[in-house]
Amino acid sequence: xILCCGEALIDMIPxxxxxxxxxxxxxxxxxxxxxxxxxxxxxSDVGLYTGVSDDLFGKLLQAELHASRVKTDHLVSRKxxxxxxxxxxxxxxxxxxxxxxxxxxxxxxAADIPQNLEQVRxxxxxxxxxxxxxxxxxxxxxxxxxxxxxxxxxxxxxxPAFITDEAGxxxxxxxxxAHSDILKLSDEDLDWLAPNQPDTAEQLEQLIGERDTLVxxxxxxxxxxAYRGAKCIARAPASAVLVADTIGAGDTFNAxxxxxxxxxxxxxxxxxxxPDSKTVEExxxxxxxxxxxxxxxxxxxxxxxxxx
Numbered sequence: 185x186i187l188c189c190g191e192a193l194i195d196m197i198p199x200x201x202x203x204x205x206x207x208x209x210x211x212x213x214x215x216x217x218x219x220x221x222x223x224x225x226x227x228s229d230v231g232l233y234t235g236v237s238d239d240l241f242g243k244l245l246q247a248e249l250h251a252s253r254v255k256t257d258h259l260v261s262r263k264x265x266x267x268x269x270x271x272x273x274x275x276x277x278x279x280x281x282x283x284x285x286x287x288x289x290x291x292x293x294a295a296d297i298p299q300n301l302e303q304v305r306x307x308x309x310x311x312x313x314x315x316x317x318x319x320x321x322x323x324x325x326x327x328x329x330x331x332x333x334x335x336x337x338x339x340x341x342x343x344p345a346f347i348t349d350e351a352g353x354x355x356x357x358x359x360x361x362a363h364s365d366i367l368k369l370s371d372e373d374l375d376w377l378a379p380n381q382p383d384t385a386e387q388l389e390q391l392i393g394e395r396d397t398l399v400x401x402x403x404x405x406x407x408x409x410a411y412r413g414a415k416c417i418a419r420a421p422a423s424a425v426l427v428a429d430t431i432g433a434g435d436t437f438n439a440x441x442x443x444x445x446x447x448x449x450x451x452x453x454x455x456x457x458x459p460d461s462k463t464v465e466e467x468x469x470x471x472x473x474x475x476x477x478x479x480x481x482x483x484x485x486x487x488x489x490x491x492x
Contacts, residue, residue: 185229185230185231185255185303185304185305186223186228186229186230186231186304186305186306186307186308186442186446186451187230187231187232187233187258187301187304187306187307187308188216188217188219188220188223188230188231188232188233188307188308189216189232189233189234189307189308189309189313189323189326189327190214190215190216190217190233190234190289190308190309190310190311190312190313190314190323191214191215191216191217191234191267191289191290191311191312191313191316191319192212192214192216192217192232192234192235192236192245192266192267192289193213193214193217193245193266193267193268193269193282193284193287193289194210194211194212194213194241194244194245194266194267194268194269195210195211195212195213195214195269195271195431195483195484196208196209196210196211196268196269196270196271197209197210197211197271197431197482197483198271198272198273208270210241210244211483211484212244212245212248212484213269213431213432213483213484214234214267214269214289214311214312215310215311215312215339215341215434215435216232216234216308216309216310216311216313216435217232217234217245217249218432218435218436218484218486219308219310219339219435219436219438219439219442220232220249220252220254220439221248221249221252221254221484221486222432222435222436222438222439222440222474222478222486222487223254223439223442223443224249224252224253224254225252225253225486225487225488225489226439226440226443226474226486226487226488226489226492227253227443227489228439228442228443228446229255230253230254230255231254231255231256231257231258231304232249232254232255232256232258232259233258233259233260233298233326234259234260234288234289234292234313235259235260235261235262235264235287235288235289235290235291235292235296235319236259236260236261236262236266236288236289237262237263237264237265237266237287237288238261238262238263239265239266241265241266241268242262242266242288245266246259257300258298260288260292260296262288262291264286264287264288264291265286265287265288266287266288266289267282267283267284267287267288267289267290268282268283268284269281269282269283270282270283271431273429276427276428276429276430276479277429277430278429278430278431280343280346282312282343282346284312284316284346289313289319290313290316290317290318290319291318291319292318292319292322292323293318293322294321294322294325296322297322297325297326297329301330301334304330304334305334305335305451305452306334306335306336306337306442306446306451307326307327307330307334307335307336307337308336308337308338308339308438308442309323309327309336309337309338309339309360309364310338310339310340310341310368310438311339311340311341312341312343312346314340314353314356314357314360315343315346315347315348315349315353316346320353320356321356324356324359324360327360327363327364328359328363331363331364331365335365335366335451335452335453335456336363336364336365336366337364337365337366337367337368337438337441337442338360338361338364338366338367338368339367339368339369339434339435339438340357340361340369340373340377341370341373341434341435342372342373342376342377344376354377357377358391361391361392361397362392362395364397365397365398365453365456365457366397366398366399366400366441366456367392367397367398367399367400368399368400368401368402368434368437368438368441369399369400369401369402370401370402370403370404370434371384371401371402371403371404374387374388374391374401375387377391378390378391384401384409384411384416385411385414385415385416386414388401388411388413388414389413389414392413392414394413395413396412396413396457397412397413397456398410398411398412398456398459398464399411399412399413400437400441400468400471402434402437404422405422406421406422407419407420407421407422407472408420408422408437408468408471408472409468410461410464410465410467410468412459417459417461417464417465418461418464418465418468419465419468420465420468420469420472421472422472422476423472423473423475423476425476425477425479425480426480427479427480428479428480428481428482429479429482429483430479431478431482431483431484432478432483432484432485432486433475433478433479434475435478435484435486436471436474436475436477436478436484436486436487437471437472437474437475438471439471439474439486440467440470440471440472440473440474440475441467441468441470441471443470444466444467444470444471445463445467448463448466448467450463450467473492474486474487474492477491477492
């Protein structure tokens with residue numbers, strides 16, 4: 185099983201009521217939640233580890249997980265509100281305002297770390313959960329404790345406006361990256377993590393040093409690239425689609441990588457330590473294809489296997 189570890193929240197999507205008034209429509213979301221949903225819809229054996237509220241939004245999240253075939257054994261129930269993310273769209277590009285203080289998915293502690301992980305072969309971490317305490321430290325501890333036994337992937341999906349302790353966040357993120365087998369970054373993430381470098385290769389060299397981490401970098405309309413360390417080993421163009429919005433695009437990309445590698449028997453440390461470029465390119469193209477479906481429709485709505 186692939187276990188996705190991180191936030192589950194409600195995206196408040198801007199819309200217009202029948203009477204013409206501005207309004208928001210609640211949709212299940214969160215970077216890690218979206219990746220789990222996309223994996224479930226693609227047919228992967230996947231579960232989600234997060235805190236979930238007992239409020240009406242928490243019930244909405246759980247219903248979506250069940251509908252998308254995501255296992256809920258590792259959910260931690262909380263009598264706390266659900267995190268809300270109000271979305272602002274500018275020419276299809278999404279920016280977010282979060283309401284997450286004392287919410288269910290930000291309040292995980294060491295006591296909540298699951299023990300029954302025998303069936304977990306890969307773990308995915310990321311999103312705003314990596315900068316909200318105590319959940320951030322809990323996920324950090326979980327990754328460090330499991331990185332020797334199973335494959336780990338991280339996508340920080342950085343939201344600078346949400347970071348309150350930048351020094352602490354950077355230190356935690358750098359350590360989690362050092363413990364990861366697969367790293368996914370957008371070009372914006374990379375610019376924030378390794379600024380003032382002339383190109384992607386030098387940014388990666390600054391970020392990961394001499395480690396041969398398998399890295400995927402997405403560049404929006406310019407497509408994506410894959411690196412072993414700081415050496416580019418694969419490229420793929422973006423999908424030619426009419427973009428509705430970008431909500432959930434990177435999250436679906438992550439699911440595409442994990443799903444394809446699993447399907448090829450490559451979701452393991454032996455492969456990531458010595459990847460072949462053909463399989464990496466196939467994973468990159470598949471991830472771009474599935475994320476292209478997501479951006480073609482409103483909100484985080486990843487495709488099912490039969491749609492690919």
